[in-house]
Amino acid sequence: MKFKKIALVGLAAILGAGALGWQSLDKETRGFLAAFPTNTDLLFWSTSQRDAAFRALDRLPFLAKHRVVPAGDKPSALPPGAPLALPLDVDAYMQGQRSAALMVLHNGQVRLERYGLDFDSEGRWTSFSVAKSLTSTLVGMAVRDGHIKSMDDKVSDYIAEMKGSAYDDVSIRQLLTMTSGVAWNENYDDPKSDVAQFNNHKPKDGEDAVVSYLRKLPRAVPAGTRWLYSTGETNLVGVLVARATQKTLSDYLSEKIWRPAGMEQQATWILSKSGQEISGCCLQAATRDFARFGQFILNGAQINGQPTLPEGWLPEATTSRTGIGQPGRGYGYQWWTYDDGSFAARGIFGQGIFIDPARKLVIASNANWGNNATDPTATAAREAFYVAVQQAVDAEVAEAAAKR
Incomplete structure (x- = not known):
């Protein structure tokens, strides 16, 4: 998953408290994140923390474990249709x-x-x-x-x-x-x-x-x-x-x-x-x-x-x-x-x-x-x-x- 560098700011509070997750990061990323405080309650994260985390909760191994839900090998079609003319921007x-x-x-x-x-x-x-x-x-x-x-x-x-x-x-x-x-x-x-x-x-x-x-x-x-x-x-x-x-x-x-x-x-x-x-x-x-x-x-x-x-x-x-x-x-x-x-x-x-x-x-x-x-x-x-x-x-x- 691609992240903008600014999104990594949001990971600091998440990663800071987890020893296993922290050790799995490369040295440069650990150094970048080290300056930020620890906060482990999702409901009270900042907006930038949520921006980073909502796309990555299952890739923060110290935060929570997960199970995989396997997909099949034949995705159902989502064919394109004409763009919908909406009365708004x-x-x-x-x-x-x-x-x-x-x-x-x-x-x-x-x-x-x-x-x-x-x-x-x-x-x-x-x-x-x-x-x-x-x-x-x-x-x-x-x-x-x-x-x-x-x-x-x-x-x-x-x-x-x-x-x-x-x-x-x-x-x-x-x-x-x-x-x-x-x-x-x-x-x-x-x-x-x-x-x-x-x-x-x-x-x-x-x-x-x-x-x-x-x-x-x-x-x-x-x-x-x-x-x-x-x-x-x-x-x-x-x-x-x-x-x-x-x-x-x-x-x-x-x-x-x-x-x-x-x-x-x-x-x-x-x-x-x-x-x-x-x-x-x-x-x-x-x-x-x-x-x-x-x-x-x-x-x-x-x-x-x-x-x-x-x-x-x-x-x-x-x-x-x-x-x-x-x-x-x-x-x-x-x-x-x-x-x-x-x-x-x-x-x-x-x-x-x-x-x-x-x-x-x-x-x-x-x-x-x-x-x-x-x-x-x-x-x-x-x-x-x-x-x-x-x-x-x-x-x-x-x-x-x-x-x-």
Whole structure:
């Protein structure tokens, strides 16, 4: 992966604390980085640190281990289409988003593909919570494969350590819709929040860190009565899928999606300290392959015309199962939903896959928002971009109809 020299400044805080990673660097690079302070909490890195790290998390061996998600040898085609006439300045939009990559597929054709931040189509960018939507898709596949008997099974049926905890009464369906009713703090600006602390939790020897942390959380409200966003719960979903399938998530993702759906490059998945994929986050992949995953879902999650999900699963997963307190919006099985039938995977700092089945649209985005993890201004601009793409497609359809 190519880096501008300025991007190396961002690696100083990451590399400074890790002896093994530090020793693996050449002398010149170590000298360049030595002047910078240590800081190991990703949520509180500077913008330049994130610019450098988001494309390289799986190549910082002391920071986190990872597993490879192998791709097949026959990438699915992404044929070029005519450039999409958008009613906005794409370069200005990307600059405002601090966009690393932006890709629009329409009818399976590439209508827009741009890169920024010295990133390109050969690189892998971290997904953050976009991974949640892939993890939920693996749940559906595990149901179809018979590894999970029912969405109404209890979490503790598959993770015995959760018996007696607040999750003992929570179903897999409630876990996927984030309606467990268990207390959780997802404040990315608070270093004392659950989301900031749980990955650093030190379990007893032999215990899974996610299970160990979550089983101690108290119940706040009855299960099924409240939606509350919780990355910890998606990580618990990943543990459940791995236990049910008796496979690593990386292997199962490769087997069920990455190889058969024709991803072009291998992906990588960052592991927790317990050696389990952090299933609510941290899948590194090429932007083109994130777009391919969106196209795979748009096409009904079929391989060679055969379904990979239970009948009716996808419509359930991608339409609102619970309200989120925003008009016209909802939450499905780890997908954010819109009342017009569109849905999206979203990750902090500007990662996303937007899918509009009615218009046969997929929009894949990778970015590093400069202000904060959930920047409301950048979020609003991205939503407006989605609408602008929809309007451009509608205008094309109307123009074609007028000519007939």
